[in-house]
Amino acid sequence: MEIIKEPSELLKYIKRRKPEYKSIGFVPTMGALHQGHISLIECSKRENDFTICSIFVNPIQFNNAQDFILYPKNLEEDFKMLENAGCDLLFMPSAESMYIEEPRIKIDFGSLELVMEGKFRPGHFNGVAIVVAKLFHIVQPDISYFGQKDLQQYLIIKQMVKDLTFPIELKSCPVIREKDGLAMSSRNQRLTPKGRNVAAKLNESLLLAAKLLENSSVENTKAKVRDFYKNIKEIKLEYFEITDSETLMPIKDVKEHKGIAICVAAYVDGVRLIDNILI
Numbered sequence: 575m576e577i578i579k580e581p582s583e584l585l586k587y588i589k590r591r592k593p594e595y596k597s598i599g600f601v602p603t604m605g606a607l608h609q610g611h612i613s614l615i616e617c618s619k620r621e622n623d624f625t626i627c628s629i630f631v632n633p634i635q636f637n638n639a640q641d642f643i644l645y646p647k648n649l650e651e652d653f654k655m656l657e658n659a660g661c662d663l664l665f666m667p668s669a670e671s672m673y674i675e676e677p678r679i680k681i682d683f684g685s686l687e688l689v690m691e692g693k694f695r696p697g698h699f700n701g702v703a704i705v706v707a708k709l710f711h712i713v714q715p716d717i718s719y720f721g722q723k724d725l726q727q728y729l730i731i732k733q734m735v736k737d738l739t740f741p742i743e744l745k746s747c748p749v750i751r752e753k754d755g756l757a758m759s760s761r762n763q764r765l766t767p768k769g770r771n772v773a774a775k776l777n778e779s780l781l782l783a784a785k786l787l788e789n790s791s792v793e794n795t796k797a798k799v800r801d802f803y804k805n806i807k808e809i810k811l812e813y814f815e816i817t818d819s820e821t822l823m824p825i826k827d828v829k830e831h832k833g834i835a836i837c838v839a840a841y842v843d844g845v846r847l848i849d850n851i852l853i
């Protein structure tokens with residue numbers, strides 16, 4: 575696996591080598607890799623003849639300084655996992671090389687960024703969109719892979735790609751879970767053993783809601799899920815939403831929508847975790 579750290583060097587590399595490949599697959603990450611990330615690499619390997627992964631803990635998407643400082647880092651292990659997965663190239667730029675000046679652009683995603691992650695993490699999606707746009711310009715992939723765990727992020731990037739005509743296909747890949755249902759996430763590494771056990775309740779609440787929705791209204795389902803969380807003192811619920819899976823707007827009646835996304839964000843051990851399921 576080749577490793578490139580300088581954006582200008584990768585630009586030159588891609589210019590020189592792109593004609594050799596039928597298609598380049600790209601998996602952007604923030605490192606501390608797990609099987610969720612590797613599933614994206616594997617998907618890219620199946621569909622492209624060259625796969626690039628980036629590891630960059632993007633400072634401008636963090637709305638909480640502590641969250642940025644404590645973000646898990648595990649470079650040695652990351653290298654091994656990417657090598658084993660057959661990744662062709664790792665791009666790992668420094669913050670200084672990505673942001674020679676602080677970007678001034680502000681991107682308005684309308685209602686899509688006013689709910690859930692956008693509402694509770696002010697400025698987060700602006701930072702995500704800027705870094706993903708920069709990475710797309712540098713890497714110039716044909717297809718880029720994202721996880722459904724960050725569903726709102728995927729929809730934001732899809733909007734950006736459409737509005738700005740990036741010649742890139744986006745793919746959303748299923749959430750890879752631990753045996754007890756907990757969505758794999760780099761931040762899980764920060765959980766205590768007790769918190770790790772309790773964290774599986776997030777997925778449990780999503781499955782409970784899906785089951786309840788078969789016979790109950792959205793309102794009753796949300797009330798029952800709130801009760802479910804009231805009994806778990808280790809979890810501080812931030813939001814639990816039943817939404818349209820395309821617009822992410824909260825819904826009133828399941829029957830009026832083609833796809834439903836049930837989404838949750840909560841703190842366990844002070845670590846903020848998210849999860850969702852599509853029904």
Ligand SMILES: Nc1ncnc2c1ncn2[C@@H]1O[C@H](COP(=O)(O)OP(=O)(O)OP(=O)(O)O)[C@@H](O)[C@H]1O
Pocket residue numbers: 602603604605609610611613614719720721722723724747748749750751757758759760761762
């Ligand atoms: N469990 C998972 N299954 C599938 N894809 C995932 C999973 N976890 C993360 N991804 C995807 O991997 C890509 C990189 O995500 P990122 O590096 O932020 O990892 P993460 O595990 O989501 O970390 P955290 O949520 O703690 O920031 C994103 O597209 C994300 O949706």
Ligand SMILES: CC(C)(CO)[C@@H](O)C(=O)[O-]
Pocket residue numbers: 602603604630632635702705706724727
């Ligand atoms: C897409 C991304 C790599 C941008 O920093 C990040 O938000 C992530 O890991 O999901």
Ligand code: BAL
Pocket residue numbers: 635636724727
């Ligand atoms: N996994 C999405 C990136 C973030 O939480 O900042």
